[in-house]
Structures are given as C-alpha cells and as structure tokens.
Amino acid sequence: MSVIALRTPLGEEVLSLRAGDRVTLSGLVYTARDEAHLMMEECGIPFDPNGAAIYHCGPIILYGKVVAAGPTTSARMNKLSGFLLDNGVRALIGKGGMGETVREQLRGKGIYLAFTGGCAALAASCMKYRGIYYEELGMAEAVWELEFDKVPLVVGIDSKGNDIFYDVSCKAKLQFSSLFK
Amino acid sequence: MQPIVRTGMNTNRIDQALYRNIVKATCNAIRQAQIFLPADVKFAISNAMERETSPVAKSELRNILDNLSRAEELKLPICQDTGVPVIYLTIPPDVPYCTGLLDAIREGVRMATKVVPLRPNAVDPVSRENTGDNTGTGMPSIHVSPGSQLTITVLPKGAGAENMSRIAMLLPSEKASIPKFVAETMLIAGGRPCPPVILGVGIGGTFDQVASLAKEALLLPVNTMDPFEQDLCDTVNKLGIGPMGLGGDTTAIAVKVKRASCHTASLPVAVNVQCWASRRATVVVPL
Numbered sequence: 524m525s526v527i528a529l530r531t532p533l534g535e536e537v538l539s540l541r542a543g544d545r546v547t548l549s550g551l552v553y554t555a556r557d558e559a560h561l562m563m564e565e566c567g568i569p570f571d572p573n574g575a576a577i578y579h580c581g582p583i584i585l586y587g588k589v590v591a592a593g594p595t596t597s598a599r600m601n602k603l604s605g606f607l608l609d610n611g612v613r614a615l616i617g618k619g620g621m622g623e624t625v626r627e628q629l630r631g632k633g634i635y636l637a638f639t640g641g642c643a644a645l646a647a648s649c650m651k652y653r654g655i656y657y658e659e660l661g662m663a664e665a666v667w668e669l670e671f672d673k674v675p676l677v678v679g680i681d682s683k684g685n686d687i688f689y690d691v692s693c694k695a696k697l698q699f700s701s702l703f704k
Numbered sequence: 705m706q707p708i709v710r711t712g713m714n715t716n717r718i719d720q721a722l723y724r725n726i727v728k729a730t731c732n733a734i735r736q737a738q739i740f741l742p743a744d745v746k747f748a749i750s751n752a753m754e755r756e757t758s759p760v761a762k763s764e765l766r767n768i769l770d771n772l773s774r775a776e777e778l779k780l781p782i783c784q785d786t787g788v789p790v791i792y793l794t795i796p797p798d799v800p801y802c803t804g805l806l807d808a809i810r811e812g813v814r815m816a817t818k819v820v821p822l823r824p825n826a827v828d829p830v831s832r833e834n835t836g837d838n839t840g841t842g843m844p845s846i847h848v849s850p851g852s853q854l855t856i857t858v859l860p861k862g863a864g865a866e867n868m869s870r871i872a873m874l875l876p877s878e879k880a881s882i883p884k885f886v887a888e889t890m891l892i893a894g895g896r897p898c899p900p901v902i903l904g905v906g907i908g909g910t911f912d913q914v915a916s917l918a919k920e921a922l923l924l925p926v927n928t929m930d931p932f933e934q935d936l937c938d939t940v941n942k943l944g945i946g947p948m949g950l951g952g953d954t955t956a957i958a959v960k961v962k963r964a965s966c967h968t969a970s971l972p973v974a975v976n977v978q979c980w981a982s983r984r985a986t987v988v989v990p991l
Contacts, residue, residue: 543760545759545760545763581784582784583784583823590780591780591781591783591784592784593783593784596864596896618895618898618948619895619896619948619949620895620949637948637950639764639767639768639771639947639948640864640895640898640948640979641768641771641782641783641785641862641898641979641980641981642767642768642770642771642783643771643775643780643781643782643783643784644771644772644774644775644778644780644781644782645767645770645771645774647774647778647780648774648778675763675767677760677763677764677950679950687760687950687951688894688895688949688950690951691894691895691944691945691946691949691950691951692894692945692949694944694951695891695894695943695944695945696891698942698943698944699887699888699891699943702887702939702942703883703884703887703888
C-alpha cells in the first residue's frame with residue numbers, strides 16, 4: 524500500500540482519501556487543544572482557515588525549538604470542532620479518533636488523521652516552530668504554527684463517514700461476546 | 705562495614721555522601737527510563753511489527769520504533785507524558801531505612817524534573833494545584849524491600865494507561881472469570897491507553913496488595929510468558945483493537961502475572977494497564 528503525500532493548504536484531494544489510507548503531511552499546521560478552540564470560537568481564528576489542518580497537541584517548545592509534540596486525545600474536542608470545519612478547515616489531527624458528531628461534520632468537507640500516540644521524539648524531529656497565536660493561553664494551550672515535514676499519519680475518519688476507530692470498537696465488542704458467552 | 709548512619713544524632717539523617725549518591729542515582733534512573741526503552745520491550749515491539757498483518761498497524765508500530773531511535777539519538781523523552789515516578793528500593797543490611805533515604809529520593813525526582821526535563825505532573829488531588837516538581841504528599845510512591853545492594857528502580861507511569869486500570873474482588877467460585885475480567889479491561893480501554901499495551905495482572909493477596917502486585921508485574925521482563933500469561937495475551941489480542949485502536953493483531957505485547965496467597969473467601973484481581981512506552985530502569989547506588 525503506497526503512502527500519499529499531502530501538503531497544506533489542503534483542497535478537494537482530501538475528499539478522495541479513504542479511512543485506512545496512509546499519508547504524510549507537510550506544510551503549515553496549527554495546534555489547538557480545548558482552550559484554544561474556545562478562544563478561537565469567541566475571538567476569531569488567527570490564521571487563514573481555508574484548507575488548514577488543526578493538530579490536537581500541547582507541545583513542549585523551548586527557545587523556538589520543538590522538544591516534544593505528540594498528539595493529545597482528540598475526543599475532548601468532539602463538541603468544539605464544528606466551527607473550524609464550517610470555516611474551511613480540511614483536516615483534524617490527533618489520537619484516539621472522534622465522536623459521531625465530528626464524523627458527520629466531516630462529511631463532504633474533510634478528514635481526521637491519526638498520529639501515533641506517545642511519539643513525542645518522532646514528532647519533534649519532523650516539526651519546526653514557525654509562530655504562535657494566543658500565547659496568553661500558556662505553552663500547552665496556545666495555538667502554535669508548526670511546519671510539518673512528511674509527518675506519517677493514517678486517515679482515521681474519511682469524508683464519506685467511514686471511521687476505523689468506530690469499526691474496530693464494534694468488532695472488538697462482538698469478538699468479546701463470542702469469546703465469553 | 706560500618707552502618708552508614710550518624711550515631712547519637714538524628715537517626716533520620718544519613719551520611720551526606722550517601723545522600724548525594726542517592727539523589728544522583730534517582731535522577732540517573734529517571735533519565736535512563738525516559739530516554740531508553742528497555743531492550744526486552746523494544747525487542748517485543750519489533751517482533752510484533754514483523755508479525756503484524758494489518759498494514760495500518762504495521763505502520764503504527766514502525767512509527768513507535770522510529771520514535772524510540774529518535775529519542776535515543778536526540779536524548780529526548782520517549783513520550784511527552786513523562787508520567788509520575790513509581791520507585792522500588794532495595795536496601796542492604798548495612799544501610800538504615802530512615803526518612804533521610806526517602807528525602808534523598810524525593811530530591812532526585814526534583815532534580816530529574818529540571819535536567820531530563822520532565823513535565824511537572826504532580827498535583828493536589830482536589831485543588832489540582834501543581835507542585836511543579838513531580839513530588840507532593842505521598843508522591844513519589846516508594847516501595848521498599850530488602851536486598852544485597854542499594855538499588856533504585858524507577859517506573860514512570862503515564863496517565864493515559866494508568867486511568868484504564870481496574871480492580872475486582874471476585875468470588876472464589878469465579879476463578880474461571882479471570883480471563884474475562886482481563887479482556888474486558890482492554891475492551892473498555894480500547895485505543896485510549898496507547899496500545900500495544902503490557903498488562904500487569906495481580907491475583908490474590910488483599911485489596912491493597914493486589915494492585916501492588918499488578919504494578920510489580922510490569923517490572924518483569926516481557927520476553928517470556930508462562931502458559932497462563934500467554935493464554936491471557938492471546939485472548940486480549942483476539943479483540944483486534946490493535947496499535948492505537950486502529951485495528952490489528954497486536955493489542956498487547958505481553959501479559960505478566962504476579963500472585964499472592966489470599967483469604968479462602970476472596971479472590972482479588974487487578975489489571976494495571978501500561979502503554980507501549982513501558983519505561984523502567986534500575987541504578988545501583990555506590991556505598
């Protein structure tokens with residue numbers, strides 16, 4: 524299975540990707556956790572959201588250098604992501620997948636990309652610091668502008684409503700019931 | 705050898721050189737655990753990658769192995785959740801067990817927080833106020849046992865996997881349900897504890913003891929499993945949760961079990977979930 528190279532700003536090419544596709548992502552990406560989502564919804568998105576990718580991550584960045592930048596649990600942003608997608612954001616990146624609401628919001632618009640949990644050193648070696656917005660939120664919660672260099676990701680949810688995390692969890696439940704009748 | 709204690713003075717204090725050595729050894733053990741994954745764990749992950757049949761799972765495992773190499777190369781923590789340190793101490797007969805010893809370990813944790821560096825994770829359980837140095841009331845937890853050398857073993861425990869751990873007071877007649885309880889723990893956890901996981905299982909003892917056994921099981925090397933452990937591991941892997949919950953053959957790389965005798969009327973079981981970053985390191989303190 525080949526790996527598809529993506530670059531931000533993203534366009535309609537994301538609509539043809541399918542859950543399970545492996546991709547690499549390059550270009551500018553913006554981090555956002557809970558607080559940043561609330562702030563952006565209230566005070567505005569500080570970057571051009573058209574074709575943008577949002578990374579669920581609270582990095583450690585010291586002296587302009589990315590020290591650790593693994594993904595955080597995306598499900599915390601389940602109720603906070605709609606306005607970003609409405610404003611043209613094409614990709615959400617994180618770990619663990621997202622809920623049904625986001626799965627529906629992504630339909631015809633964008634995709635969810637999974638980055639391997641815990642891979643802080645790998646992240647640090649393929650991401651560069653480019654800028655910061657809403658710095659007053661603190662290091663973990665601010666919106667960091669990072670330049671990705673071929674970050675390896677998997678399409679977890681596609682724009683047609685296919686969701687690997689959901690499918691895997693349904694299968695695991697079935698399997699558990701058949702193992703322990 | 706003379707006992708290393710100042711007689712006639714405060715017996716809670718230890719020799720200054722010993723204090724400094726313990727501080728340094730604690731800090732070194734934490735640093736080593738944060739940057740270098742133990743060889744047996746690394747080997748198990750790389751074996752799992754070779755065997756894995758799902759391309760997505762294979763690429764997740766490759767990312768993990770790649771991450772391990774980058775951490776070693778760049779001397780950076782493997783994961784940004786540097787956890788809270790769980791400490792296991794062995795004390796030889798000539799070293800007195802006193803608060804000075806424990807103070808030195810706490811100082812070692814504070815030092816490691818600055819030099820590794822570690823994310824300050826320790827907070828008050830109710831006010832949630834962060835102490836900023838990974839120590840606090842009863843933190844780190846320190847488990848002591850007798851030994852022939854003074855050794856400090858560190859197991860940094862991240863929250864994602866720790867939060868998925870479970871304990872059950874089964875009935876003695878339910879011993880056949882142990883595998884169900886273990887598998888159910890993983891079913892509930894799904895992709896949240898960053899699989900592939902290692903499950904530390906405690907069986908027997910008392911309510912408090914069984915949780916300790918489950919955690920101690922995580923100190924055991926993962927390159928061997930007895931038939932019971934292998935069966936548990938195979939059962940968990942049949943769930944197909946896979947690395948990061950994306951599906952695949954590798955949900956658990958190992959299940960390790962520790963047992964203790966228990967009351968005839970009870971059967972405590974605990975499962976301590978450990979993410980793939982199964983960090984542990986031991987340093988011998990020079991005397």
